[in-house]
Amino acid sequence: MGDERRSIELExxxxxxxxxxxRAVATGPGISSWYVPHTVEERAGGAAMASFGPGPEMQIPGRVAVWAPPRRVCFDGGEGVEGLAFEWTVEPRGDNRCMVKLVNTGFGQGGEWDAQYDSMVEGWGLFLFNLKLHMEHFAGQTAASVLPVGMWAGSRDEAWGVLTDALGIxxxxxxxxxxxxxxxGAPPLAGTVVDAAAWRIVLLLDQPAPGTGFVTVESYGEHAGASVWLYLYGGDGTEAAERDGALWQNWLAEALGGGADGSTE
Incomplete structure (x- = not known):
């Protein structure tokens, strides 16, 4: 059973x-530009779909449980479906600024849920930073994303060293x-560092197209997942995403010694 008392609350x-x-937090094109590809039926009770990778098992269906533009939207798994729910609220702050609040509920008990909770707290922090960059630099535009992940059978620190050394950064x-x-063998990639911390570098890209980029490593128990996530804009961005997605996935597999799984989880 989900424990509604345990939630992620971020802003x-x-x-x-x-x-x-x-538009950025409630519509398919908006969400796709800073998170993962989404489709959203823009109405209460509408269908939603999040794509976390190329396989059918990575297409996660959902429902628009609440639709109250332009202030509040909530996504869940559907009527009577237990599991995670995501409520977004938009509060104006004046001077063309808004506070975006996320409340993520529906976590269960036990070690597996604990690990998922911790992973999602970290992941949401990264994606909300990308939302901020999207609104600051690319508001109203729609990104084409490249979201490869490669798995490393070792520690996060080891994977980070291997990844950055292989990238030459x-x-x-x-x-x-x-x-x-x-x-x-890696596609072209360059930009200005806008944030850097343990196991992550965030870039405002100028190659292969304007956009945002994240070089990150996440921990999965005894393994680590290394990512080069790109959100690219304009015609050049769409072309680059179509051209470079498989190239980045294959490059990660080779750089990490195999084991890239093609997902964003």
Whole structure:
């Protein structure tokens, strides 16, 4: 059974009017531009679908449980379906700013749920930062995403060293530094560092197209998942996403010694 008392509650201040921010958190094109590809029927009771990878098992259906534009939307698994629910609220803060609040409920008890909870807290932090970047630099535009993951049978620290060495980039760059991937077989990738912390680098991209990029490593028990996630805009971005998605997946598999699973979980 889910434990409604345990929830993830996060917020981020972003630029934009409530209507502009609503598009980003409540519609398919908006959510796809900073999270994972989504389709949303824009009405209460409408169907929703989140794509966490290429396989059919990675297509996660849901429902629009609450639709109250431009202030509140809630997604869940459907009527009578237990599991996770995601409530988003948009609160205007004046001067073309809004506070976006997420309440993620429906977690169960036990070690497996504990690990999922911890992983989602970390993941939501990253995605909400991407939402902030999207609203600041690309509001109203729709990104084409590239979301490969490669698995490493070892520690997070080891995977981070292997990944950054293979990419030919510093493991701890300074904010404001421009870095460019220099790796045999990897597609072109370059941008300015807007955030860097343990196991992650966030880029405002200029190659292969304008957009945002995340070089990250997540922990999965005895394994680690290394990601190069890209959100690309404009015609060049769409073309690059179609061209480079499989290339990045294959590159990660080779760089980490095999084991890339093609998912974002």
């Amino acid at each position: 981020v201040e972003v630029s934009g009017t409530p209507e502009e921010v609503w 510093p493991s701890a760059p300074a904010t404001g530094e421009r870095i460019e991937v220099n790796a045999l």
